[in-house]
Amino acid sequence: MNAPHRIEDSVSGGLTPDEFKAAFRQHAAGIAVITGDAGNGPVAMTASSVFSVSAEPPVLVFSISDASSAAPTLLAAETLVVHMLTAENLDLAILGATSGIDRFQDTSIWARLPSGEPYFTAAHAWLRGRVVDQMQIGNSTVVAVHALEASIPNDAGDSQPLVYHNRTWHKLSGNSKIH
Amino acid sequence: MNAPHRIEDSVSGGLTPDEFKAAFRQHAAGIAVITGDAGNGPVAMTASSVFSVSAEPPVLVFSISDASSAAPTLLAAETLVVHMLTAENLDLAILGATSGIDRFQDTSIWARLPSGEPYFTAAHAWLRGRVVDQMQIGNSTVVAVHALEASIPNDAGDSQPLVYHNRTWHKLSGNSKIH
Numbered sequence: 001m002n003a004p005h006r007i008e009d010s011v012s013g014g015l016t017p018d019e020f021k022a023a024f025r026q027h028a029a030g031i032a033v034i035t036g037d038a039g040n041g042p043v044a045m046t047a048s049s050v051f052s053v054s055a056e057p058p059v060l061v062f063s064i065s066d067a068s069s070a071a072p073t074l075l076a077a078e079t080l081v082v083h084m085l086t087a088e089n090l091d092l093a094i095l096g097a098t099s100g101i102d103r104f105q106d107t108s109i110w111a112r113l114p115s116g117e118p119y120f121t122a123a124h125a126w127l128r129g130r131v132v133d134q135m136q137i138g139n140s141t142v143v144a145v146h147a148l149e150a151s152i153p154n155d156a157g158d159s160q161p162l163v164y165h166n167r168t169w170h171k172l173s174g175n176s177k178i179h
Numbered sequence: 180m181n182a183p184h185r186i187e188d189s190v191s192g193g194l195t196p197d198e199f200k201a202a203f204r205q206h207a208a209g210i211a212v213i214t215g216d217a218g219n220g221p222v223a224m225t226a227s228s229v230f231s232v233s234a235e236p237p238v239l240v241f242s243i244s245d246a247s248s249a250a251p252t253l254l255a256a257e258t259l260v261v262h263m264l265t266a267e268n269l270d271l272a273i274l275g276a277t278s279g280i281d282r283f284q285d286t287s288i289w290a291r292l293p294s295g296e297p298y299f300t301a302a303h304a305w306l307r308g309r310v311v312d313q314m315q316i317g318n319s320t321v322v323a324v325h326a327l328e329a330s331i332p333n334d335a336g337d338s339q340p341l342v343y344h345n346r347t348w349h350k351l352s353g354n355s356k357i358h
Contacts, residue, residue: 013236014308014327020237023329026263026304027229028209028340028351051208051228053242054317057192058199061321063232063240084205087357125205129193135314137323138233142240144316148193150202161207161344162357166335169357172207172342176349178266 036077042118046096083123087171215256221297225275262302266350
């Protein structure tokens with residue numbers, strides 16, 4: 001292995017966007033799709049930024065760029081659905097990451113919960129929650145969601161979660177386990 | 180497949196901690212170890228909650244539970260190091276996740292950066308940054324870090340990132356790629 005590529009703090013603002021993105025290509029992330037409707041129709045967005053902050057109260061966070069077409073709705077909605085995806089849900093991940101399309105055109109893949117939120121029926125698991133806090137950072141917002149309801153498959157232990165790393169989709173399985 | 184296990188919003192506070200944890204066992208996460216020193220000696224903590232919020236400015240976030248032994252120091256430190264781990268760094272992930280030990284007892288595995296922060300020299304990649312914001316949620320804090328400096332190996336494209344899912348360690352590799 002060669003010596004690591006060292007990026008010094010020579011610029012007053014810290015790393016450049018390209019340097020920062022290069023570093024984060026070294027970090028893997030589970031993939032979720034987030035849906036909501038603030039009264040102007042359903043929106044969806046694929047996110048690699050979902051994590052659990054607190055189990056009591058049950059709160060997760062994710063971040064959303066102002067550049068996302070879904071941003072105005074997801075930042076205005078009182079409640080959201082966070083879908084946890086498996087490799088079988090790759091089509092949903094790509095749908096929520098593709099610009100310039102109507103992500104709800106195919107009415108066979110989504111429905112509304114009794115509480116009104118749009119959701120993708122094939123998603124492996126999901127949480128419905130209420131937005132409880134937001135933190136603006138640069139051109140993005142970190143959104144905190146208090147979980148109200150969940151749907152988890154009974155065969156969840158056999159699932160093959162969808163993971164994103166270095167611009168490539170991966171799936172976890174028995175083969176990827178370390179032992 | 181049986182019908183999914185549906186957890187209703189019957190409790191006023193939303194999901195119970197156990198229900199919420201069960202849902203998040205469906206979500207995979209890249210693994211990082213975070214180190215810092217606020218003047219009282221080095222601390223380290225393994226985190227499955229690191230993500231990039233904004234590339235310009237270059238800001239990442241992670242969350243820390245008040246119950247973590249590293250919390251007082253990491254919440255007081257002005258600067259931190261976030262190490263992105265590969266499968267070869269599993270020992271570091273376990274070190275930072277094990278309670279009741281001195282995580283810096285083995286002085287052969289860590290050093291200090293010229294700027295003073297402790298870091299694990301074998302870690303695949305790392306970012307050094309300044310804490311710029313904190314958001315308290317329940318018994319945890321979401322910490323925002325402005326990236327100042329990074330170390331990325333030149334052979335980063337061949338790395339096998341460490342991922343955690345459903346209480347199991349996984350590694351990404353060519354075998355886990357979808358396609």
